[in-house]
Amino acid sequence: MTSTRIFLVALGLVLGAYGVTLVAENSTDVIIRIVVWALIGVLLHDAVFAPVCVALGFAGRRLLPHRWWTPVLVAALLTVVLVLLAIPVYDKPGLHLDNLTVLDRDYADGFWIALAVVWGSALLYLVGDRVLPVGENQVVEQQRTDDVEPQPPSVGPDGQQSAGGGEPHLER
């Protein structure tokens, strides 16, 4: 494995260095713009987007019932992705009037419909989760390696049932 790792790191350094020489072929102004763009991207993620997600996750865990967490988490992720994909098209910032074959959809409608589908599905999941009987898979999923089939009650010397036993843990 060590030789694989050395190879990967060495190849990575060579590729990266080549990339740096290509970037360096630009004028200083352009190099600065490229680096600043990348750094602003990191900053937007680390200092804005991620803390907002942490705060929303923190609030969500306190405000929402446990059963809601999974569908809300997944729907939130899909929302983030839809928003990111909508940014370059929603307001058509790249529109040129001489070519109406680019950005030729109603992105606002499309975005809100997609969002409605996502959150509608989350709602359906919640309702379905409540209405449908607990599936065997779910029981198995919630079991741990120390879950075992119920054993015949062991009778101690004092005639009392010992503690333990392996009823599947389910909080419903």
Place this chain on the structure above:
Amino acid sequence: MGTTTKAALRGTAVTARVGVALGVAVTVCFVTGLISHFIQHPQPWFFWPTRPVWLYQLTQGLHVIAGIAAIPLLVVKLWSVYPKLFERPIIGGLTRQLERASILVLVGAMIFQLSTGIMNIAQWYAFKFFFTTSHYAMAYVAAGAVLVHIGVKLPVIRRALGEPLEEQPTGELRVGPSRRAVLAGTWLAVGAATVVTAGQTIPWLRHLSVLAPRSGHGPQGVPVNRSAFAAGVLASARSPEYRLTVANGSAVKAFTVDELAAMPQATHRLPIACVEGWSATADWTGVVLADLLKAAGAEPNSDVRMISLEPPGPYSRTVLPARHTRDSQTLIALKVNGQTLDLDHGYPCRLIAPTRPGVLQTKWLSRIEVVT
């Protein structure tokens, strides 16, 4: 009953699995991007076939699809490791600083590639640097940083992939989402990102691709990337003085549009596949380039330069490799889908060849030169 606890959703088990998927997406982007680059900047060692005719449609479609799929993967991967940003020591020794610097380069380059890529397909140039060269240069930085990262983390990755996904606390009841749900949500997000955009190159997804920069509509059923107005050819393309000149060294022959139309015509169903990831297949009708060259007294055995009426610019002249020049499906098209080419599609005539990026299918042809 044990105590209830919320399971730790983050963890190397999640990071490694999403990381593998992201690695696959980045690899697809890098390889297909290099293919596109070398078609546009040919090297002697680079071989690009003329069949199947949809080959570039496939590779460039994959480039953009994989890039878009990488967006949710990057979001989840960064989420899964975010607390590491605050791990102590924040500064640490030299090794620690190097590791942090390499991660900064990795994340910065990835965000740079995905953000400029997604903006470029929507033709939104808010950044003040040239897209193609910087996207190409940063691709090596990103790919290099990914390789270094994999090299550094390989033992962790292997261990994480070998371990079960969920942590297994004993005697505690888990509440809330599981890591399985996080992964399922991630794959769902990748699927959703693909569906809402990929219709620009996969026709049956068109109605679902609500965020695709192209609906696939356009004059004569084909979208346009560069309009006749933007190219500045509105007058010259419609001029009665228009001639298509074919030059082979000192031998030069000029053709009027009528003369071109009077030559034997061939129709081929070929895709126009843009570097921006959209594509449209159409029936193109025109003179086979090899026949035109022969009519001008040239053998179609060498590269030919295609020169547009468009004033000199990056794509107003392109070189068609000999392999494509002699191909029987390479046309100087006069019609698309049975109609005379729209001005925006390159009237009076344009090049359309198999497996070529749209940007090299030169429109408003004015001169074809055999490169000797």
